[in-house]
Amino acid sequence: MASSFGRLFRITTWGESHGGGVGVVVDGCPPRLKLTEADIQPDLDRRRPGQSKIVSPRKESDTVQILSGTFEGKTLGTPICLWVKNEDARPEAYLEMKEKFRPSHADFTYFAKYGVRNWQGGGRASARETVGRVAAGAIARKILLERFGVEILAYVKQVQKIIADVNPDKVKFKEVESNIVRCPDQTVAAKMVRLIEKMRRAGDTVGGIVEGVVRGAPPGWGEPVFDKLEADLAKAMLSLPASKAFEIGSGFGGILLTGRQHNDLFRARNKKVFTTTNFSGGIQGGISNGQTIFFRVAFKPVATVMHTQDTVDAAFRNTTLKARGRHDPCVLPRAVPMVEAMTALVLVDHALRHKAQCG
């Protein structure tokens, strides 16, 4: 139950970092969408470890297979099962973790909850679980673009104190992809890369902010009350590993303004309504207003550091531990496709919900 997301475009991910692989079942996909592995693999390549010098070196090709739900290159309307094998299983690297809980990882809480855990890596809590999300998100993005004209984008906005200057209304995908940190502000991107490399050398890690953008969503998507568009986005983002915060539009900064300053005034031109500012971030009362939707997600510094740290063991005795897992100095470049995927999943679900009730 906990492994499903969405109501009408509903995904269920499965798999641990070590074992038979990771994957996802996508239920509710519209039929007759052109779809092959080639539509999905590029986003997985952007998510996978080992893609550059500033991310985790885990060696896996992350090659996706479609096991069901398509026929002759088109979706059938039936569940699409996507599978990626685990290749880089090195259980011996984790032997010490069998008896010790890594600080700020989920080892202790999983053990407290289930009384059992897969100690070979993060198990279900590993970022490897997001393979299924990104694969499903690639399908969602395709539907949004081809059937609704909606574009999803994300990029690194901030690494520690280094902040990029980006215009959510205009930034382009190729600008994001033009450097390994996935920050479209090229000058700042170079600084970010240097900081991350410094961290890697120090065996330490660093966090930051990914900004997500939705362009072209029509007014009317989203729901009043609990399933507000921003509420579903917030849940989607806080469900990503290492995320700690979410803000939409003006976010925390908006509280420094008064109501008069903060209100987005409506204007009309050619019978089309727009706002002169966009503190709302494209959503009002939980429903899209036709402006660009944008939001920011904070990712903490990755917990795996290459230093000895205090912790406790499975018998609840004090001890120390030096992590031996893959060192990922900064999750942000790989978090970009994750944020895009979750955004697309939220948006396509609301697009279908809107069609059902109001279409």
Next chain:
Amino acid sequence: MASSFGRLFRITTWGESHGGGVGVVVDGCPPRLKLTEADIQPDLDRRRPGQSKIVSPRKESDTVQILSGTFEGKTLGTPICLWVKNEDARPEAYLEMKEKFRPSHADFTYFAKYGVRNWQGGGRASARETVGRVAAGAIARKILLERFGVEILAYVKQVQKIIADVNPDKVKFKEVESNIVRCPDQTVAAKMVRLIEKMRRAGDTVGGIVEGVVRGAPPGWGEPVFDKLEADLAKAMLSLPASKAFEIGSGFGGILLTGRQHNDLFRARNKKVFTTTNFSGGIQGGISNGQTIFFRVAFKPVATVMHTQDTVDAAFRNTTLKARGRHDPCVLPRAVPMVEAMTALVLVDHALRHKAQCG
């Protein structure tokens, strides 16, 4: 569908600001819980307008009636329907809104979505909808306290630039309730009240931050992947009217630290595990770790200001509008019971889910 929240302790709110009233159906409540209107009314009184000089003056007693689900003062295990009549209906105050969209309200987006709207106040988008949430939340809090020993608390942490100093591990309910702004830092509270009064006199509004706290939750509540405890809290908070941001534990601030600095080290004492810091905010991998859970929610300044502002009308022509609804200079004091209610609803749902799978 959009008006329901929770999986096992599931609430469905209904009602508009003008019409037969507002209410909630609570399905899945454990049986044999002592429950009368007297358990619910106090939280509604903390939520209702007109309770002090710094909140909306709308005059309603907000008296709750239990229509079903209890017998001889105890819950039956069947759906509990709670109803609060609307009393302060003044549709004439809203006549101008019939033809004009208020800036940064949901008037335009509701019209875009549904092609129809109740223009007598905010309709379904009114904060009045939260009556049902707060009523249901009172039941959830009672279950958490009586059956699980878990305490829920919230308070105003910041109003515009005025920041309170509060210890989430120690703050007491009576400290929160000892002033009208619901800030337990008494010196700072007085400053907040003065600022809000100034805003009221200026016909303007101000926003800020509410901090929510959960104490006594055992390790093991929450779920991996999508229904992480912090993800459900984020959704719950972003579903509240006027909220724009959510952060748990270190939140946005955590990105300024490195991984070594940010990790919460485990220690054990008498076979009990704890952490020496709490940047995680009591949740790791989506599951509670036994430490205090705390998070912050940003509420924007209320959109209804007593000034003429540019906007468009229902025919999509440019015009101006001066709001005539109730002037609520700051939503924060009334947001405190809303945050508590949503927190309790998330926690009790996860408590029951944990019992089902792992109990």
Next chain:
Amino acid sequence: MASSFGRLFRITTWGESHGGGVGVVVDGCPPRLKLTEADIQPDLDRRRPGQSKIVSPRKESDTVQILSGTFEGKTLGTPICLWVKNEDARPEAYLEMKEKFRPSHADFTYFAKYGVRNWQGGGRASARETVGRVAAGAIARKILLERFGVEILAYVKQVQKIIADVNPDKVKFKEVESNIVRCPDQTVAAKMVRLIEKMRRAGDTVGGIVEGVVRGAPPGWGEPVFDKLEADLAKAMLSLPASKAFEIGSGFGGILLTGRQHNDLFRARNKKVFTTTNFSGGIQGGISNGQTIFFRVAFKPVATVMHTQDTVDAAFRNTTLKARGRHDPCVLPRAVPMVEAMTALVLVDHALRHKAQCG
């Protein structure tokens, strides 16, 4: 959770037979549907006790009130809360039931499950709960007729051994309503009435079969696998009080034929596909094929008989009990609107689901 039905057109009923009343919240209703109490009351009148000499004499007007979700006579797209007060509360009639479990009622099982029960009548297990279903079903029928051209109908097909001859493709609503037993075969209807009256005089009860019909559903509604149209209908019908069986199309009788005899052969005329027989009952592989959908539901004889019967008390001692509740000699005439309501709820939900994924 257990009190909700439907995914996109989702209803939640609440209320006990004694207490503040019974009702329903309808979430997901399309906006701009003309709707007032006058659209709902007629079906409630067909459901209520006291409408004729052959049904329960409980005296209640069952007057429905719309508490939310409409404005100026149209639906808003927000939750519609419908409420019917309880009027005929006679708790003293049930005093003996406080200590004794009525045979073949839910008194014992509710007590076993919850450890508490409302002994003043059937509580939540009373057929009175179906008020909410019938009220919601009236809205569903209106949508199906006005927006999809689909007609829902039900009638009494059999009372004990008395079987009516009815053509599901042609039977008319006014034929059903032309007699108090709601059987469109007028000759047989008179016999049914005589049998029921005889039962009433004997203080006994009798069961039978209600047939449900859906005409005008296009090919393509319903889902493969679990949410097959007939599966959802089966659940809907078996959720009605006193129902014991469901069959679609050829049903149990179909097993007497061989595959060659049972297959419905396709033919085409003017590019329109039809079948020459309809053993499938209008559904193939869980999805409507454009033919008339028809099914039968068996209702057992009502458990409340006016005779002393063996039973046990709340202390689990053997005793006897003579029921003093209202004597309802045959539930069938009142079950007709219940079957229609549940059928409409299933169909409208699938209509919206189809629109979302394939529309």
Next chain:
Amino acid sequence: MASSFGRLFRITTWGESHGGGVGVVVDGCPPRLKLTEADIQPDLDRRRPGQSKIVSPRKESDTVQILSGTFEGKTLGTPICLWVKNEDARPEAYLEMKEKFRPSHADFTYFAKYGVRNWQGGGRASARETVGRVAAGAIARKILLERFGVEILAYVKQVQKIIADVNPDKVKFKEVESNIVRCPDQTVAAKMVRLIEKMRRAGDTVGGIVEGVVRGAPPGWGEPVFDKLEADLAKAMLSLPASKAFEIGSGFGGILLTGRQHNDLFRARNKKVFTTTNFSGGIQGGISNGQTIFFRVAFKPVATVMHTQDTVDAAFRNTTLKARGRHDPCVLPRAVPMVEAMTALVLVDHALRHKAQCG
């Protein structure tokens, strides 16, 4: 969405008869259950084609692989993905079906719904989809037996007009498995086998009834109103391919009795409540009463017959078709494990739901 079943023990099946295989994701399984492929394979072997001379000769080993959710032979509490490869893909056998709709199959309705279909066999509508159900059901049965002491059983009760005499309270699994038709009445079983062989030789098919039994369920499982235990069983059974009817306890036959005759009288012995008859089939008001639960499911004769029949093609022109798929003269022996699986899935879900709310 349509491919998921259950609320707390939630399964999602995926896969078509031709393609990468079929499988299931099981979410919500309690942790620390001993589980390997050896616990699942036996039920798949009872389901698979080719197991005897009276069932479909399709040649597949149906070997199950656990891809996730277990570690060192125990469940982790995370999603369990089970996969069975397709081996007997013979698309050429289906070439004619590419252009023609088989009578009483789902070819036409799938095409009407989705505008596309996998014509290589039944695709998603193939009974092969039940591989996932039976695999998940094996886990559910294990939990029910080991953690709740509840036993699930099913057997062939009737083939066309041949009816077996079986006592649901006493029948044993080995009696069911002692012959290839899975009917525990050995004399009658032999007659059934002869009839099915006769049908096979005639290129025709025959249907019948499977009876399902639950023994040892405590009083209190199930829910009032919509999620009644019998309602969920009815949905589960009608979701199986080829099923047309469901009855619980006295079922359709119960309508021949009067209320006095039909009531199950309560008696108590040693503070334990039981009923002297069991027309209710072990469920009252939707909730188990501690007696044996039993019900019957009708399966129509399989639609694939080895004869030329009228039909239409994809251009909606009249034509004829002679099926060339595998000839399965009687689905009943293979339906037995399907009925058991769906029963177990319903029961385990309600067991967990009961624990959550009332445990």
